[in-house]
Amino acid sequence: MSSPIKNLILFVFGCLLITACQPQTPTVTEETSATTLQLITPQVPAGFSFYDGCTHMLAYPPELETDGAGLLFLNPEDESIQVYITVERRLESQAGLSLEDLAAAIATGYGLPETATFNSLNLTDFLGRTLPAMQAEDQVGESRLLLMVAMMPDAFLMDQVKDDVIYTLSASAPLVQWEQWAQLFQEMLLTFTPKECGGV
Secondary structure (H helix, E strand, O other): OOHHHHHHHHHHHHHHHHHHHOOOOOOOOOOOOOOOOOOOOOOOOOOOEEEEOOOEEEEEOOOOEEOOOOOEEEEOOEEEEEEEEEEEEOOHHHOOOOHHHHHHHHHHHOOOOOOOOEEEEEEEOOOOOEEEEEEEEEEEOOEEEEEEEEEEEEEEEEEOOEEEEEEEEEEEEEHHHHHHHHHHHHHHHHHOEEOOEEOO
């Protein structure tokens, strides 16, 4: 083998060897990226309006009007028909309570009897994560109340502090009108989508 051909072969082999030893930069796709998140928007029932605020999203029927802050939804013809939402940090006195015990303690404040039965259900938050919730329904005075309690752990609430955030939804109507409102209330609750509010 002549020297020029031999030198050319050695040169090409050396280039291939150097290229193979170079550190490779990994290619990150959307499928493998851990930071890729898909924002969730609830499906809005036909004829419903949609509220999208800092702490939650919710669809509501045309029979109700919102206070603008998305915390109170009233029937303008009868204000005893309403859906009220509270969003607050878990209190120190509530630390260590299970969701079941937390829901029972909150229910007492809404006038639900101690014998009220809670059922567990799951909500989907704005990032598609599953959040456990508790729901009960019972008579309170001359009205019937549907109560749902959910918790988003380690979340922002209108600042840069992360903590457990408690969501409480109460839907009430007079006993004589409950049957016509119960289905609408359930449809609203099914669209309730908690959101983080604040952060960097």
